[in-house]
Amino acid sequence: MLSRIADSMFWLNRYMERSEEMLRILHTSYILSLDKNPTGVHNWRPVLQIFTGITPDDIAVKEKNSVESLQFLLLNNKNINSLRVILNKARENARGMQDHITKEVWEQVNHMYHLINNPKTEKQLKSNDTLSAIEHLLKNCLLYAGITDSTMPRGMSWSFMSLGKYIERCLVTIELIDKHYHTIEYDMELTKDILYWRSLLFSLSGYEFHLKNYRSTDYNYNVAHQIIFNPLFPHSILYSLIRIQKYLADVVKENNPSEKYSLLREFGRLHSNVEFADFEWIKRSGLLGYLQELRMELIHFSKALSHSFFSYS
Amino acid sequence: MLVLMRKQPFFIKRPRMTAKELLINYSGISSWDEMGKAESIRAPYQQLLDAISSLSVEELRQKDIQAAELFMNQGITFTVYSDDSGIERIFPFDILPRIITGTEWHHIESGIKQRLKALNLFLRDIYNGQQIVKENIIPAWLIASCPHYVREVHGIQVPFDIYVHISGIDIIRGEEGKFYVLEDNLRTPSGVSYMLENREVTKRLFSDLLSGNNVRMINNYPLLLHSILLSLSPRPVNNPTVVLLTPGIYNSAYYEHSFLARQMGIQLVEGRDLLVNNHKVYMKTTRGLEQVDVIYRRIDDEFVDPLCFNPDSVLGVPGLMGAYRKGTVAVVNAVGNGVADDKAIYAYVPEMIRYYLNEEPILSNVPTYQMSDAEEREHVFANIDKMVLKKTNQSGGYGMLMGNSSTEEEIRDFETEVRNNPRDFIAQPIINLSTVPCFINGSFQARHVDLRPYALCGPSGIEVVPGGLTRVALREGSLVVNSSQGGGSKDTWVVDV
Numbered sequence: 024m025l026s027r028i029a030d031s032m033f034w035l036n037r038y039m040e041r042s043e044e045m046l047r048i049l050h051t052s053y054i055l056s057l058d059k060n061p062t063g064v065h066n067w068r069p070v071l072q073i074f075t076g077i078t079p080d081d082i083a084v085k086e087k088n089s090v091e092s093l094q095f096l097l098l099n100n101k102n103i104n105s106l107r108v109i110l111n112k113a114r115e116n117a118r119g120m121q122d123h124i125t126k127e128v129w130e131q132v133n134h135m136y137h138l139i140n141n142p143k144t145e146k147q148l149k150s151n152d153t154l155s156a157i158e159h160l161l162k163n164c165l166l167y168a169g170i171t172d173s174t175m176p177r178g179m180s181w182s183f184m185s186l187g188k189y190i191e192r193c194l195v196t197i198e199l200i201d202k203h204y205h206t207i208e209y210d211m212e213l214t215k216d217i218l219y220w221r222s223l224l225f226s227l228s229g230y231e232f233h234l235k236n237y238r239s240t241d242y243n244y245n246v247a248h249q250i251i252f253n254p255l256f257p258h259s260i261l262y263s264l265i266r267i268q269k270y271l272a273d274v275v276k277e278n279n280p281s282e283k284y285s286l287l288r289e290f291g292r293l294h295s296n297v298e299f300a301d302f303e304w305i306k307r308s309g310l311l312g313y314l315q316e317l318r319m320e321l322i323h324f325s326k327a328l329s330h331s332f333f334s335y336s
Numbered sequence: 337m338l339v340l341m342r343k344q345p346f347f348i349k350r351p352r353m354t355a356k357e358l359l360i361n362y363s364g365i366s367s368w369d370e371m372g373k374a375e376s377i378r379a380p381y382q383q384l385l386d387a388i389s390s391l392s393v394e395e396l397r398q399k400d401i402q403a404a405e406l407f408m409n410q411g412i413t414f415t416v417y418s419d420d421s422g423i424e425r426i427f428p429f430d431i432l433p434r435i436i437t438g439t440e441w442h443h444i445e446s447g448i449k450q451r452l453k454a455l456n457l458f459l460r461d462i463y464n465g466q467q468i469v470k471e472n473i474i475p476a477w478l479i480a481s482c483p484h485y486v487r488e489v490h491g492i493q494v495p496f497d498i499y500v501h502i503s504g505i506d507i508i509r510g511e512e513g514k515f516y517v518l519e520d521n522l523r524t525p526s527g528v529s530y531m532l533e534n535r536e537v538t539k540r541l542f543s544d545l546l547s548g549n550n551v552r553m554i555n556n557y558p559l560l561l562h563s564i565l566l567s568l569s570p571r572p573v574n575n576p577t578v579v580l581l582t583p584g585i586y587n588s589a590y591y592e593h594s595f596l597a598r599q600m601g602i603q604l605v606e607g608r609d610l611l612v613n614n615h616k617v618y619m620k621t622t623r624g625l626e627q628v629d630v631i632y633r634r635i636d637d638e639f640v641d642p643l644c645f646n647p648d649s650v651l652g653v654p655g656l657m658g659a660y661r662k663g664t665v666a667v668v669n670a671v672g673n674g675v676a677d678d679k680a681i682y683a684y685v686p687e688m689i690r691y692y693l694n695e696e697p698i699l700s701n702v703p704t705y706q707m708s709d710a711e712e713r714e715h716v717f718a719n720i721d722k723m724v725l726k727k728t729n730q731s732g733g734y735g736m737l738m739g740n741s742s743t744e745e746e747i748r749d750f751e752t753e754v755r756n757n758p759r760d761f762i763a764q765p766i767i768n769l770s771t772v773p774c775f776i777n778g779s780f781q782a783r784h785v786d787l788r789p790y791a792l793c794g795p796s797g798i799e800v801v802p803g804g805l806t807r808v809a810l811r812e813g814s815l816v817v818n819s820s821q822g823g824g825s826k827d828t829w830v831v832d833v
Contacts, residue, residue, distance in 0.1 A: 024621055024622050025609050026620045119585050119606075122598045127419075274622070280624075
């Protein structure tokens, strides 16, 4: 497979996964912003911090204004990470490898591109139809995931697509959990009630999962356990790493790159740092330090991966 | 009981028109009509009309809409650039096929084969011994001043001495139905995907008609092309690596590039996917470098190698020409073909045929005046209302002036340009292109057409795909068929009666 094609597969799915995660988070935050919560007006700061690269001053201007924050996150062309910009990028990646993806996948990417650039969507987001616009976009992201799953052949393209998807998912999960524990200053003992954790769990589509699987009221520990260690929860860090491990093994076996061993070692370290960790282990460096280390190692691994397989320029 | 009846004053009952009645209203314009006028319709068209005569106008309209949808859904579009932003459009398609008889086709086909043989020999000659110049058949200055004559490929040996593997020779039909060659496209002719897709769409619209009319098959084109590309591999390996080199997704013909790559099952690559090492071309894959044997390039000469030609080009591959010279990679079409389809050299093709093949040309050229010749130039300007002036190195309907439909000022401006640079222009008498019926706005209307048959030259000879792309000037009376100037296309049938 051409390096450029592998690269495009990887990034197509990174962008699509990012769109899905972002929309789910915005969906949750928007609903939350409708309720008046005890601390006053809903604050968009954490979301703006995760998905945009703007300065704290600029965030301060926008953070209390729902309409402006949503506009900026979804439609602004100057925000290099807005939904419109990343869907445009996703489509460009897809177009450059149209002969390698199925017709159905291409049509869905194309459809979403037209959807986000449709003036009707913009109008909906500005009016009080915001929620249904976000829901419609989110549904289409899920549709994309379903279409790729049921039409793409399971070969190298699939492996590179999946690597992109789970690396992106893992990064977003780390960011999101970090933001929520940051608010309570990483204090595991001062237990917050479930209402506090609802927004995080909804954002990762894990609220029902939590109610079914965790009975005790040690919410701070339980939520962290679900999101970091639970291998059955599809948005947990461990789950993403397990998937990455599989697809990494596949592409390494298929291509046999010269950096094979260093790549596997690097990922192995990252993986065992989650697989064989517990709260005792986390306490040594603190949750903040632990999450930061995971993030750094994951980014490093992703760079090594692109160096091995995609370096064509 | 009182029944309230509402009057419907706006409802006018339209008579159910059928194709047969449309035909009675059909009148060609003042040129050769390929179908013939209502009272004397030529046999192959009669057969088609009999078959569709029972269809109502509404049904024909439905087919028209259906065709447009088929093109749109499959993303068969080309990009038009205006105001910095590209718009994706479909290439307008007319549902009525254009018909060429087997006899007519035989004439066209043998003419094209003869012409391509001569052009290939000319290219070999001009980049090697240059006998044709030494014997004063073509003036040396004309070659030397041709912008597409590429000094850098002089003396390079190409596989099987084939330079023009893929060509599109534009054929027109003038008054009295005589065929002429309008121009030769020997560099990177495009449009073949439209020819193939047009047939696929016709199959869906009029499925029963094709088999009933003995229409010759065209869909083996990708297979023929693929086998020619494979046969050119310089490395004697079982499964040579063939790639299609595209300028990328922003090129207006990108759809065609990805279509052909898919149809042949070869890699579609961009310049950045390739590199040259030790005079060999490699593509960068996830498994490392893989040697490339044959490149079907859809990039113009001046962009293929920044080390050799345009140094600013990022579309090409640095060092490609070095590998080409060494013969480790085959490039299709050969570099430097532009010298043979230059519009000023075009005038000498009949001479080439006589010189290299010792035969009389089967297909005529359109009479061509060299603007560098003072006498011919004055003749042209004296009769400007009957002439079309063309820039020798431009295509796509750009850089031309139709003497009969331009303002005095436009003519004056063009004349100054010509006098400053006479070598860059030629003139031809305006040929009244033949017309065929098109289904436009619910009626049959005559529109001017040309024909671009696609020919493939390989080690085992020349194959011309029966038919080709018929381009239609959709504006009434217009003689410009280029897609960039509001042209459309038709499916083209070669039928054996």
